[in-house]
Amino acid sequence: MHTVAVLALDHVVAADMATPIEVFGRARLADGRRPYRIMVCAATPQVAGGAFTIIAPYGLEALREADTIVVPGCSPAVPPAREVLDALCAAAAAGTRIASICAGAFTLAAAGLLDGLSATTHWIAAGRLAQMFPRVEVRPDVLYVDNGRILTSAGAAAGLDLCLHIIRRDFGSAVAADSARLSVMPLEREGGQAQFIVHAQPPVPQGSLLEPVLAWIEDNLAREVTLADMALRSGMSERTFSRRFREQTGTTPLQWLLRARVRRAQFLLETTNHGVERVAAQAGFGSAAAFRERFKRVVGVTPQSYRSSFRANAS
Template sequence: MARDKSVVAVLMFDQAPLFEMSVPISVFGVDRSVTGAPRFTVLPVAGEPGALTSTGGVMMHAPHGLEDVATAGIVIVPAWRGATEQAPEPALRTLREAHADGALIVGLGKGAFVLAAAGLLDGRRAAIHWFHAPTLAASYPDVLVDPGVLYEDDGDVITSAGTAAGIDACLHVVRRLWGPAAAGAIARRMITPPQRSGRQAQYIDQPVPDRSEADELTQAMAYAVEHLDEVLDIEDMASHVHMSRRTFDRRFRSEVGISPLQWLLHQRVLRAQQLLEHTDLPVDTIARQVGLASAVSLRPPFHRFAGVAPQEYRNTFRPRARASEPTRADR
């Protein structure tokens, strides 16, 4: 039976935390099609037999069994109960079969331990909450554990840190498969940022920055977004708020979690994505409108952030954008 990417199986286990297990159901399980989001079929799957008890003694009933995973194009393990406990073999076998059959496999937080036990993370980079990273690395030495990022996309397997980073990873899946407009429609209804880069740090040195510093960075970022069509660099951003380049770079990394150059390139790519979706401008023209010299300059950062070349991105998402645009009668 062919697997459908709009069918999302969520494997649920006893004693797994309630919030983490609710994340993919919150992202994929609510019909937000009226806002332009895709429709999904979510299958809550019991990953093991017996009653499932979650945080605070909440009892859950997952109406689907492991056999129902056979139709899912996306299989998510949103949580696991213990970093040192082995997941049941039937669930591991189901994950291996789904992966071999072309499903996208996603592990959120400690769900990475289940993916690792299934052998799906061997030789791959994997994200996980920094607290559990040493245990994952020690238990599965063939996994390249990265405790510093929000999520890691390795093509057919995606992993993320726990709690809120799971939302980021799920929105990334929507963005990758259905485009930024679809992810944005879901994020707006969830009142959550529509795009946080997976390379963004899990935590920062100053969780509560000085208000004046935060305001200055906000001003610099707003200035950059307003002038993306210009040849703007980090010196310009720093000068706009009367900081030295060194001080600006240090404060930006501390507050945002990535370098100002990474952030600026990401903003240029986001603007390019919007133009590719909603205009027929040549890629060279779009590159200049986001502050880059040519399509040749745009391709490397675009591919790094979006995973495909600009023209391939347009071919995938421009027809969808046209289909979702209101007709004259709707306006």
């Protein structure tokens, strides 16, 4: 099993600490096995959590057993104990993957683990992180940053995105998608960071008047679909349809369609050996060139690079 150590520090944010425990703890492989073992570690047996007190079953020495360490957010005004920073540095030197949620980035920065790297944290604390640690390239407009062995995420909700991203890196998209459904995650997240999580269906507001139209679009991604086609299926004028669509999905019909096509392409790249031209046609892109350009803009990498990363993991 892959061991995940969640480091509880004084004044820890409850949601930040619960996120990795729940997301990794619920993950299941295709055969039903749990791929992760969770340990809650702390420098002292009891940790102050504001309205509650945490009794940690494991001390800092347990970090040496971990394959991944997750550092939840805590008050940036309270500097971490030297022994905590030393333990994190030792783990990083040993090759352990270390991730932070929200203000947990301050702890990683204090340990020097973010020097020379890009990182993110809650937008409200991004300026303070940049001021306190000038050697860190702070990116306040992204949900998470993956530097390989060191990862950081924005606010608490972005911690969910980061945990799902890690699951996908470890065990592939199918396990990550199941974990997302168990976490009742939205099926699409807006943000500057390219999101790799693929879900079986695009976001469909349950009970919405648009639900049948969105399901029809999903079934017809490979053909040309226009705004007029969508409006006709909904029984609305194009103007009314566009307004209702933005109200209920938070985006335009065209953007929703393009992202649904990118998701379809991601699935095909992961699960088939089809060439880029065929994937482009199956996902509804007019040409391979248009597909490559749109895919890289949304996902952040080329289709070939994406396939190389996630086809291997899924296998």
